[in-house]
Amino acid sequence: MVDGKLVGVHEVNVELADGTFKTYYYAWRGKGAPRIFPKPGTKAFTQEFVRLTRDREKKVKEKTVAEGTIGSLIDEFVKTAAYQTLAPSTRRDYERQFETIRLQFERFPVQAIEARGSRKLFLTWRDTMKDAPRSADMHIALLSRLFSWAKGNEDILRNPLEEVERLHEGTRRDIIWSDEQLTKLIAEGVPHLRDVALIALWTMQRQADVLTMPTIAFDGDRVSIKQGKTGAKVRVMVAPDILPGLRKAKEGEQQRVLVNSFGQNWTSSGFRASWRKEMKRLGITGVTFHDLRGTAITYAYSHLDRSHAEKIKLISEISGHSEADAETIIRKHYLAGQEVIDAIGRGTKKHREV
Structure with missing residues (x-):
């Protein structure tokens, strides 16, 4: 040895x-x-x-997973094209959660998934993790996603985990940036961070997708984005407020639209550290970078000249939210929409005049 x-x-x-x-x-x-x-x-x-x-252990495991079980469903699911297009970080999270699910339900028969009483059994298992409610919700949500895929694949006739209430109540859907916070960020934020926020605000994209946006994604009128988390492809019309910055990046030699104060590509850790430091300097608390998406959704909804259903559909196609999540945000914050719009308008006007 x-x-x-x-x-x-x-x-x-x-x-x-x-x-x-x-x-x-x-x-x-x-x-x-x-x-x-x-x-x-x-x-x-x-x-x-x-x-x-x-x-070796992985190969042995693949050979010993019994057919017609939740374990075999997981094996099939992770080989699908849709799963493989997920962001690597998302797949790593799912793999960890699947390992926990396998420990409990590896040999659980597929036929028993749709049997009466299965919902209670799965929720009872989730409740054993109630001391970590967010983690418990993520595990049951992934199991529900697996069952939804199996239902669409006609492996099962019903998904027993549809419309499961969350244990964790700390959703960010209830939070948007205030008038004062947006004005301060746009008018007083350092340029290399303010520009990131502006593009996120006007395109409704996630932080990772904004930071890694290549200059070739901009064609002069629109930006084409493949969302890292979902793999969805969207084309977003560029707002006048971010058009100059996109043109400047296109004309320069930088590979990405957004760079840090040294003219280098952002790293996720570098951006988070700089963002925290800037929020502290500006005195902005209670909101996160991610909350800019909900704020932008509220803004977009109040400006679109369409029916309610059409607005929800268009916003969800661009933002990456589900239609249900987009509607939740709007119902929660629509009355505050004009305040947000005014804040963005005032802040970007000051930015243009500088």
Whole structure:
């Protein structure tokens, strides 16, 4: 054994042609075991051992998952094109949640999913995680998404987890930026952060999609965006307030529309740190960058000259929200819409005059 922590490493001493002996290391004992080439005792050796044994465990697991079970549904679901187009960070989150689901329901029969009483069984399991309500909600939401896919695939006839109430009440849908906060951000924010906020506000896109937006996405009138979280593709007409910045980026040599104060591409951690520091300097509290999307939805709804249903559909297509979520935001904040519009107008007017 090379290292007590690396259980299973197999050593083989081989006599060479010159009479000397050399030790070869394998990830496990037996025919077909892969050789570990890095030097024993090094970090590279450990990493290679972990990689080889993890892949082996995964292959063994894939062979032992019984057909017609929730485990097999998960295996099929993660191979779909829709799942593979999700952002890598989203897939990593889902994989962790699926591991928890597998521990409880790996061999649960598919036929039993639609049986009477299954909803209560799944919700009882969720309630065992009630001390971490947000995590509990995410696990049951993913299980519901799996069942929804299975229903659409005609593996089951009903999804027992439709319209499940959340345990966690801390939704950001109830929060939008106030008149004072928007005015302060747009009028007094440092340019490299204010510009990020303006593009997020006028395109309704998520932080990651805004920060990574390439200059080639702008064609002179619209920006084409593939949303990292959902994989959805949208084309957004550019508002006059962000048109100069997009044109400047297009004419320059930068690869992305938005860069930091050093003219370099933003990193997610770098942006978050800069954003927190700027919010503290401006004295803006109680709202997040993500809340700009809900604020923009309120703004858009009050300006669209369409029926209610048409407005909801158009907004959800651009923002990436579901129609239900978009409507929740609007019903909550529509009366405050004009205040938000006035704030944006005043702030951007000051920005243009500078």
